[in-house]
Amino acid sequence: MNPARRNRLREAAIVVLADAGGRGLTHRAVDLVADVPPGTAKNYFPTRDALLRAAAERCVENYQELAARMAAAVPVDGGREDLVTLVRGLLANAAGPGRPRLLAYRELQAEAGRRPWLAEVLDPIAAADFAWFGQVLRTADPSVTPARATLLTLVLHGALTHLSAGGARTLDAAGLDDPDRFARELLAVALPG
Template identity: 60%
Template sequence: MGNQDRRERLQDTAIEVLAEHGGRGLTHRAVDTAAGVPLGTAKNYFPTRQALLRAVAERCVELYRDVPRPAPGDRKTLVAMISALLADVAGPGRPRLLAYLELQAEAARAPWLAGIVDAIAEADFAAFEEAQRAAGLPVTPERAATVTLALHAAIPHLLAGGPRTLTATGLDDPAGFARDLLDSVYGRAGDGMP
């Protein structure tokens, strides 16, 4: 295994550790143990806790950029896309998103980290605005931001999985939530809206 492969493996393991154990649980020893490598390996690649956090944040940015983003051709396809993204939060995307939320909490106290994780949010706002435009919706920056902020606000609730909250917010039905969100921002699809 080459140095770059080992580095990425350690970064991916650090994401899992951060997701499972939170910010306090992210230690070099925990990463080494979870990765099944000799103690001191993570510290060799990322000498300080700040370096380890930076590595996790940079890997989250890389993973975010690797997510395919097909352009939805209509509103129905956009609903399906949003629904799939919401379902992913509680499914395969769970560790990455838990780690991202932990990074955001850390960034509240570490401005250097805020600059890295902000790249994900910035790209997300642009991607969702473009998706709404591609779906033929009458996009304005404010409408696009409202949809994106609502989706971001849904993430912690989906991760926590509280059944009463999910039911009360409609998040227990991701497709219904996506439809209702777009209806709230753009009007109902059958009311002369795309």
């Protein structure tokens, strides 16, 4: 099978999930978005579960690529401003160019609630967040406990969910209408020193 076409179909599945949700993920919809002949997605991914797995695996790859770019672009050497830049960048990505991928990921998480095998495929994303962000915080302030780092990561996950939904009143109530202020206040709680 053609690896480039396979990746094109996986990317199309992510677009379908973001635009139409889990119920809209069909082989036909993926074919349309990928602009390939009818039946192509079914040839590569014969079942809906295979299509879900392909989308989830591509989400994990996309996450790893984004994490590597973020780590390279924002050198976190322990300075608070570097951390603010990092958090602000995560929020900006979720509200902007990363929003479709985040929506697709959320759809896959909902499907994973009914398909434990899918949760296993997606697990590296959140697991990596907890490990990586905890390390970043402990580098900035060695007194940060693992529990505090975990709570902060959970807060960020919740913030990303609200940003992807985009409800203006919710964003205002959470302080997410001003990502810079949100990042500063969040880090003030996490790193009070």
